[in-house]
Amino acid sequence: MPLNEIPKFFHPEIRHLIDFALEDDAWQELRNQDLADAASVRGKLATTIVALAAIGETDPVKLKRFALHAARGALEHAARAQHRKQAGKVATSA
Numbered sequence: 001m002p003l004n005e006i007p008k009f010f011h012p013e014i015r016h017l018i019d020f021a022l023e024d025d026a027w028q029e030l031r032n033q034d035l036a037d038a039a040s041v042r043g044k045l046a047t048t049i050v051a052l053a054a055i056g057e058t059d060p061v062k063l064k065r066f067a068l069h070a071a072r073g074a075l076e077h078a079a080r081a082q083h084r085k086q087a088g089k090v091a092t093s094a
Contacts, residue, residue: 017060018053025064030071037078044071 026045031038048067057063 014053014058017058017063018049020060025060026067026071029064029068040078041071041075044074 026049027042030041030045045067048070049063052063052066057066
């Protein structure tokens with residue numbers, strides 16, 4: 001998430017921290033995985049980091065850890081939903 005997309009109410013130092021946590025840490029860890037919807041995963045990382053910063057969290061390690069947890073949870077949820085959808089198609093075609 002470029003700095004110009006981070007809400008303006010954040011102090012410039014916090015905006016830099018958010019950008020760093022997203023760009024240099026969390027996203028680098030996930031981007032090499034086979035992501036069906038990379039934009040959605042990146043969005044989840046960004047919204048989680050911004051939400052945490054909005055309530056005062058400034059520890060970059062925590063920002064990264066919680067954002068990765070949220071993104072991985074969203075990925076698992078999407079994979080389960082896709083699996084159920086495919087199982088439903090197989091059941092109705094049989």
